[in-house]
Every structure is written in C-alpha cells, then in structure tokens.
Amino acid sequence: MAAITLADDLTHLIKIVAAEENSCSLCDIGFETVEKLHTHIDRVHWTKRVDASCLHRLGQGHVVPCRLKCMQSVDKDRRSHYHCPICSKLLRRCGTFKYHLFNACRNSTPREKSKTLHFDVQAESKSKKQRKECQKTYSISHCLPRQRRDAHKLPAVCIDPRNGVFMVSQSSNSAAPIHVTKHLIKGIIGCEDKDCISIFEILKDINPAVDCNHLHSVQNAHSIANIALGDKALNSLVEMNLISSATSEKCRSERMKSLDSNAPLVVYANFEAFGISNRYKYYSILTGQNTHSSPSERVRVTFDVEAGSWSCLCSRKTGTCLHITLAKWYVFQTDPELISSVPR
Structure with missing residues (x-):
C-alpha cells in the first residue's frame, strides 16, 4: 500500500x-x-x-x-x-x-x-492546471517558483509599523492570526508559531537566513490606522457596570505605558478584506512583556460575535483578564453595538 x-x-x-x-x-x-x-x-x-x-x-x-x-x-x-x-x-x-x-x-x-x-487526486490535478496556466503567463521558467510561492502567501496586517509587528493567519486553513515581527533596520525578526520556532532552533547554526511562510507573507501586509482610546468610552463602561473603577485605572495605566513606548495599545486586525468570515474579531493588545515565544510584546484577544464570548491567549485560563478589558474599551469606542453581546 x-x-x-x-x-x-x-x-x-x-x-x-x-x-x-x-x-x-x-x-x-x-x-x-x-x-x-x-x-x-x-x-x-x-x-x-x-x-x-x-x-x-x-x-x-x-x-x-x-x-x-x-x-x-x-x-x-x-x-x-x-x-x-x-x-x-x-x-x-x-x-x-x-x-x-x-x-x-x-x-x-x-x-x-x-x-x-x-x-490527493483533486489537489494534484488542480496543481497541474495552475502550472499549465502559469506557463502561459510566465514564459521564463525561473519565474515560476516565485509565482507559486507568492500564491501561497497568507493574509497579513501591519499592527505596529514603527516596531515591525504584524498579524498573519496561522495557516491557509486557519484564519486565527499570530504575531510576527520583522523590522530589517532594527534587526528584529521573530515568529510565534511553535513549529517555526523549532525549525529556527534547528537551523540557526546551519542556515540562519531561513524564514517561514508567516514572515514571508508580511511583505504585502495591509496597513491599519491607529486609534487612540479616550476616557469617555472608558467612563461609560464603568457607568454600565461592565468594569470596576479599579479596573479602569489599570486601563489608564496601560495606556500611559503604550504612550511611553510609542506603541499602539489596542489594534483591531481586520481580516474581512481577505474574504475571511467576520464571526471572529481579532485584537492585538500591547503587553510590554518580551518572551521567547512572543517577541512582539503583544497578545491576541478574540471576540466571537455569534456566541458573544471573549478569549485571550495569555496564561490566565478563567475569568476576564486585563487584555480582554482593553479590547472591550476599544470595541465600545469604535463599534458600541457589539458591546451588547459582551458578557458582563
């Protein structure tokens, strides 16, 4: 067999x-x-x-x-x-x-x-059809590998251009994005995917120039405008008993840290422009903590529109973490209609 x-x-x-x-x-x-x-x-x-x-x-x-x-x-x-x-x-x-x-x-x-x-028979026949079509467009044979490579680029958005932080879909079958960093001037390159990290560790003494598909995909990343968070929306969350006064002070403290580091506190990674379902909303939250698996100093918060539930990739497993609260602050300021689905 x-x-x-x-x-x-x-x-x-x-x-x-x-x-x-x-x-x-x-x-x-x-x-x-x-x-x-x-x-x-x-x-x-x-x-x-x-x-x-x-x-x-x-x-x-x-x-x-x-x-x-x-x-x-x-x-x-x-x-x-x-x-x-x-x-x-x-x-x-x-x-x-x-x-x-x-x-x-x-x-x-x-x-x-x-x-x-x-x-897979269908995938193989589709691949042959694509190669045949490419040969009609690209008469020079050495241009074909680059064209095939570009066809496999993943959806990517630029979160923080100053520090070279991006969010890229983890794979073609999974829209859930991961953070990657790529800033050639500052010499910062990193990917959060565990498999990519393992490959980099294996090849660091053999071929340190090897990059992954996530890092390769950021070349055509979409730009996202940075939105400053105001006190009005935060005070409204307190008045609606969605967050406590103590939590609001923590949010203001995180905002000050983001201003000092010149990095956006919360960024909405809009992947709908790539044809991805709008059920899940992805937010990139500044943490200020640089780890081996998260060189971007950011964490992903996800909001399920249909279920009205929040989730965060930080170490906290239960309850609402500060990262989710910051994402709620952003949502209430930019799209207050979604806040009705947010659990109290």
Whole structure:
C-alpha cells in the first residue's frame, strides 16, 4: 500500500489515512472503533508531524511519519520513518529528516510523484492546471517558483509599523492570526508559531537566513490606522457596570505605558478584506512583556460575535483578564453595538 504522508491538517490527515473502515493506511493496522482509529492517528502520526510550510512550493503541508514496511531495515520493528515530499528519500529520525528537508533538499529539483507518496487526486490535478496556466503567463521558467510561492502567501496586517509587528493567519486553513515581527533596520525578526520556532532552533547554526511562510507573507501586509482610546468610552463602561473603577485605572495605566513606548495599545486586525468570515474579531493588545515565544510584546484577544464570548491567549485560563478589558474599551469606542453581546 502506498504511503500518504503529506496533509494540510489533522482533519485532512484522518480523511486520507482512514480511507478504509477502521484501518490506518500508514500502519496497516485495524482498530475496533472509529474513535480508537482517530486517536491513533492523532497520537502516533499527527503529534510527530513536521511543518513544511517554510517550503513555499509545498504550501501549508505537514509531513507525518509512516510505519509501513517501506525500508528493508525496519521491517521487523516497524520503526517510524519519513518520506521526503520533494525527492522521495526515506529517513528514520525526525531531526535528520528536518535537516534534509530544510537544508539538503531545499533547493533540489522536485521529482515526479514518488511510488511511495500519493497526493490527493483533486489537489494534484488542480496543481497541474495552475502550472499549465502559469506557463502561459510566465514564459521564463525561473519565474515560476516565485509565482507559486507568492500564491501561497497568507493574509497579513501591519499592527505596529514603527516596531515591525504584524498579524498573519496561522495557516491557509486557519484564519486565527499570530504575531510576527520583522523590522530589517532594527534587526528584529521573530515568529510565534511553535513549529517555526523549532525549525529556527534547528537551523540557526546551519542556515540562519531561513524564514517561514508567516514572515514571508508580511511583505504585502495591509496597513491599519491607529486609534487612540479616550476616557469617555472608558467612563461609560464603568457607568454600565461592565468594569470596576479599579479596573479602569489599570486601563489608564496601560495606556500611559503604550504612550511611553510609542506603541499602539489596542489594534483591531481586520481580516474581512481577505474574504475571511467576520464571526471572529481579532485584537492585538500591547503587553510590554518580551518572551521567547512572543517577541512582539503583544497578545491576541478574540471576540466571537455569534456566541458573544471573549478569549485571550495569555496564561490566565478563567475569568476576564486585563487584555480582554482593553479590547472591550476599544470595541465600545469604535463599534458600541457589539458591546451588547459582551458578557458582563
């Protein structure tokens, strides 16, 4: 059986791997229930995936390990191994495969579809159609890789141009944005995605110039106007008993910090211009705390318009954090009709 080791997300992986009833095509093992099969795919294959989105020719693909008898030396114990989607080479260890994928095989010429690697039929036919159309527009062959790369750019908006802070969709299948920083003059470059951080750590001593698709996408980011928050809206929140007087003083303190640092306190990242659903509203909140996973010193707050609920990516799991309160302040000043859906 041919191994399918490239998938967009977990749902896509389950769809193509669990094609046969209660059987995993990456292990050739059957399971009693569908639930056990899905749990197996998640724990054994998806958790050990390698994000290949940095390779623009692959788009947002994730390479998952295969446990079929593809290698003569692993027939006995069925050790996991990886199929390179570019040159079809088989490698055992995850670290070795990452080095091969992002360094040794990065600039190699893709071969024809491997005998041990089958892509989705519809996606493959669509890709061939796109390449055919591109050849009509771009007569010079070396222009094609850049055109394919630009086609996979993610929606991005500029949050803080002075400090080079952007919000970019995490993937083509997930509109939820992440913060990235890219300021060439100040020498600040960073991405919050965990997979990208892992890749950067692996390649920092090999090829420090490697960037991810998130950083590449900010080149065409949309600009967003900075809106200063006023006391009138904040006082109205106190009068409506949506926040306490003590909380309002904390909000004013955060506003002073943002003015001192010359950075916007709250920015609404409008992704509707990219054709993304307006159910979720995303706000970038200044935290002033620089961490390894958040070099932008900002955090994302999300408002679900249909459910009327707020969520924040900060460490606080329950209740309303100060970041959500700052986002409410912004919403009440710019779009007060939404405040009726905000839980008290």
